[in-house]
Amino acid sequence: MTTDAQDKKESRKLLIVIIVLLVAVAAALLLMVPMAAEFIQTELEPGVGMKQAAVISFFITVVTLAFFAITAGDGLLGELQFMLAGFFSFFVVLWLLIAWVF
Structure with a gap:
């Protein structure tokens, strides 16, 4: 019984700390x-x-990932979730770099 009560108490403390941390991060982002x-x-x-x-970034990303998908061989459908994650991350990085450099 005492360990259950201690676990609940620790969980509440952890939840409060997480909420305070999230509020601080949200305030920092707003500022x-x-x-x-x-x-x-x-x-x-x-x-x-x-x-x-x-x-520009969209077309470069589509061409690059289409090339990767064609050269990957049999794994196109099995690797779709990784292709989508790679597409979005590659697109965002390329987008910001093209806007910054050029």
Whole structure:
């Protein structure tokens, strides 16, 4: 009985700590929005721009992952979940890098 009560007490403490941590992270993200908007406007916009970089990144990602899928052989359907995760991560990284560099 005492271990069950101790486990409940520890669980409540852990839940409170997690909630406080999530609230702190949310507050930090909200405070970071104006700084991120300023960074995007000064560093990413004068050049290719975010919209054009997204289009370029999409086509580069589709061509690259189509090449990977063709050369993978038999594993296309079995590896679909990894291809989707790879697509989105590759797309986001390429999108931001193209907008930043060019």
